[in-house]
């Protein structure tokens with residue numbers, strides 16, 4: 001039950017509607033006890049005075065009226081409590097999604113998409129089931145049991161006790177089996193998460209799969225996971241299939257015993273025939289609530305397990321957030337400094353003792369072999385991750401002392417793996433500045449050299465990108481991402497290998513344009529090509545997580561070290577390509 005505590009604030013917000021719902025449920029339970037009572041009454045009178053049409057009509061009319069009232073209240077109860085449960089599900093889903101957006105890179109590195117999706121879907125729905133059908137059934141079945149129980153005991157203590165001891169067995173069976181059912185249900189959910197992740201990865205990686213002709217292998221892996229899902233589902237269904245026959249059996253047993261004991265009571269005159277009929281009608285009335293109560297325990301267990309999974313995410317503090325003591329700050333100006341920065345994954349340091357000064361308005365290039373730590377280094381500026389040791393400062397202030405939003409809104413970023421949303425190209429470009437006017441968008445497209453490609457797209461800037469639209473080429477995607485960053489007009493712009501898929505000529509053109517628009521602003525360029533970086537104010541060479549060389553292009557060529565070697569190789573390659581042509 002402790003799992004459900006996080007629901008309290010939500011319940012509190014809807015307490016009025018839920019409260020009225022509970023009241024209506026009580027009324028419904030009260031009205032549901034009237035028809036059996038009237039039935040008994042009718043039998044008494046029939047027994048005493050013979051059958052008259054008016055008597056039959058009167059009783060059936062009254063029974064019908066009570067049933068109508070009961071139905072109206074039941075409807076009201078479902079409407080009120082069910083409505084609140086959907087409202088709470090809505091709020092919970094929004095909160096969960098908001099939390100997903102707050103959580104950092106590290107969280108996504110250690111959790112599978114399918115599993116997160118399962119929390120957003122199946123788990124939320126289990127919690128809603130608990131709040132809707134679960135709550136209505138507890139209240140309405142619980143109250144019915146209470147009312148009818150009292151009536152039965154008052155009618156005949158012996159018979160009443162018999163029924164009230166036997167009937168809860170029905171609920172108990174449900175509860176005992178429910179525990180097992182819940183365990184199996186959890187396995188089913190987990191496996192469903194695996195399957196979703198697998199399928200989703202296949203959809204995203206379809207090109208790789210086809211290129212490597214791995215369809216067969218993937219099908220096998222998927223088939224196996226799917227088979228496991230089927231197996232788990234089967235074991236769940238098998239157990240749940242046992243529940244109903246068992247229930248019917250227990251119920252019939254109760255009816256039979258009541259017939260024996262009650263029949264004798266009627267024979268000895270302890271119980272009137274009317275009361276006996278009434279008692280049996282009450283028994284019938286209790287059947288469903290007894291089943292429902294057991295079933296509700298299941299809903300409670302499933303819902304609380306699901307709530308625990310949701311709370312796990314919901315209450316996880318993001319490792320990267322604005323500190324509590326942080327003061328509001330003006331905009332970022334653009335100076336960056338790394339002070340003895342180190343980043344460690346497990347036992348390996350991927351950056352160590354990195355110190356680097358990037359003055360406002362300068363262009364700094366970072367080069368180095370793949371895996372040297374370039375992306376990791378630039379991730380530290382916008383706090384995509386925090387360093388394990390050392391400090392990163394922006395405008396002389398530790399990035400952890402900045403309000404996260406202010407800091408990030410001062411940084412334009414083109415990531416190494418470009419991501420475009422499945423929305424029109426225009427929206428993709430204006431993602432960081434939705435209110436940008438057409439002139440600004442045109443300018444950004446010009447700088448990023450995407451402008452010449454736009455007319456090729458079926459509806460120009462309005463062309464849908466991605467799943468339901470066109471697929472951009474690698475270079476087009478990168479240039480769209482550059483346009484997005486340019487439009488942001490941030491004080492610091494980081495281009496992480498953002499032109500790797502753009503041809504040398506266009507890349508040079510983009511660089512020229514960028515230099516113009518970035519004047520006075522800080523740029524950090526990560527690149528594999530020396531041609532891209534050679535005009536930078538300073539170039540640093542990263543090797544195995546450490547800065548091994550730094551200086552201008554001329555200085556580094558003079559140094560004749562790693563950088564000079566890269567440069568020579570590039571020149572040689574260009575020469576080779578030329579002679580080949």
Ligand SMILES: Nc1ncnc2c1ncn2[C@@H]1O[C@H](COP(=O)(O)OP(=O)(O)OP(=O)(O)O)[C@@H](O)[C@H]1O
Nearest residue numbers: 109345350368369370371372373374375376377416
């Ligand atoms: N989440 C992570 N967990 C463990 N190791 C990581 C993680 N992220 C990065 N690394 C490791 O850190 C090292 C540096 O990675 P980084 O992405 O910074 O390299 P890079 O210089 O940008 O390489 P590239 O030129 O290929 O983009 C690599 O060895 C990488 O495997």
Ligand SMILES: [Mg+2]
Nearest residue numbers: 374375376416
């Ligand atoms: Mg990288």
